[in-house]
Amino acid sequence: MPPGGPGTSTSMPELPEVETLKRDLDKDVVGKRIKSVTVEGERSTRRHADKQEFIDKLEARKITGVERRGKYLLLRLEGGDVLVAHLGMSGQLLRGKGGVRDPDPKHTHVVFTFTQGGLLRFVDPRTFGEVFVTTPEELEAEVPELAHLGFDPVDDMMSWVRFGELLTARKGKLKALLMDQKFVAGIGNIYSDEILWAAGLRYDRSSETLSSQEVRRLYRAMVETLQDAIKHRGSSLADEQYRDLFGAVGEYQKEHKVYDRAGQACRRCRSTIVKVKVNGRGSFLCEQCQV
Numbered sequence: 001m002p003p004g005g006p007g008t009s010t011s012m013p014e015l016p017e018v019e020t021l022k023r024d025l026d027k028d029v030v031g032k033r034i035k036s037v038t039v040e041g042e043r044s045t046r047r048h049a050d051k052q053e054f055i056d057k058l059e060a061r062k063i064t065g066v067e068r069r070g071k072y073l074l075l076r077l078e079g080g081d082v083l084v085a086h087l088g089m090s091g092q093l094l095r096g097k098g099g100v101r102d103p104d105p106k107h108t109h110v111v112f113t114f115t116q117g118g119l120l121r122f123v124d125p126r127t128f129g130e131v132f133v134t135t136p137e138e139l140e141a142e143v144p145e146l147a148h149l150g151f152d153p154v155d156d157m158m159s160w161v162r163f164g165e166l167l168t169a170r171k172g173k174l175k176a177l178l179m180d181q182k183f184v185a186g187i188g189n190i191y192s193d194e195i196l197w198a199a200g201l202r203y204d205r206s207s208e209t210l211s212s213q214e215v216r217r218l219y220r221a222m223v224e225t226l227q228d229a230i231k232h233r234g235s236s237l238a239d240e241q242y243r244d245l246f247g248a249v250g251e252y253q254k255e256h257k258v259y260d261r262a263g264q265a266c267r268r269c270r271s272t273i274v275k276v277k278v279n280g281r282g283s284f285l286c287e288q289c290q291v
């Protein structure tokens with residue numbers, strides 16, 4: 001079943017969830033040296049010829065930095081390589097202590113043990129996620145999506161005037177456009193709905209029809225919604241699939257204004273939130289507030 005599809009409360013990690021993990025990794029994992037790596041099964045490391053090739057590129061290397069590009073996490077390694085992690089639909093990066101008191105949870109595919117003690121697990125029940133090592137030069141050839149990634153709504157500053165020019169040039173429906181990674185990076189089904197509610201715009205408005213005031217509202221809604229979601233450490237839906245580095249669920253689902261709230265009252269006008277199908281996905285809106 002597709003994430004966020006009808007009748008489900010599952011979701012894929014989007015920018016706020018991946019950014020939360022990035023910040024956790026920056027505080028807790030950067031600076032540590034990898035002592036050993038174990039790989040269970042080879043689906044998570046499928047880009048490598050075999051698991052030993054993956055392991056050999058990591059053991060004894062220090063993690064020197066972390067960045068996020070769209071929904072991808074890039075861990076810089078001493079010597080120049082990059083460990084790339086993509087969570088897919090259900091992937092988690094979890095810190096652990098290891099040992100008899102902290103056995104690997106189910107669906108642990110890769111374990112990185114640090115010389116300083118402790119470990120980092122890649123856990124992924126549905127195995128759409130992956131981890132692999134590449135060089136900065138080969139990264140975009142490995143992940144063509146990264147070569148065509150649109151602007152980052154959190155990291156890249158842009159004037160709303162420029163944003164309006166991009167919207168006009170694309171002539172697309174707003175929700176589809178917000179979810180188009182080539183237009184703007186990192187937004188998926190949850191945050192596109194939340195952003196459009198905050199902006200007071202419908203999912204099916206065509207981007208070139210927006211007044212300058214609406215463009216400004218949309219830009220502000222996008223930046224503020226994502227920043228607020230990061231502040232609340234992302235959204236974990238009923239499946240609680242999304243966890244931060246320490247295994248805790250996010251808090252932003254409690255702040256959702258429309259997503260997964262069909263039948264409930266709009267927090268702005270008290271009308272009933274409705275669910276519609278947009279490109280096969282369940283989407284939520286207030287038909288009073290969003291025009």
Ligand SMILES: [Zn+2]
Nearest residue numbers: 266269286289
């Ligand atoms: Zn409303």
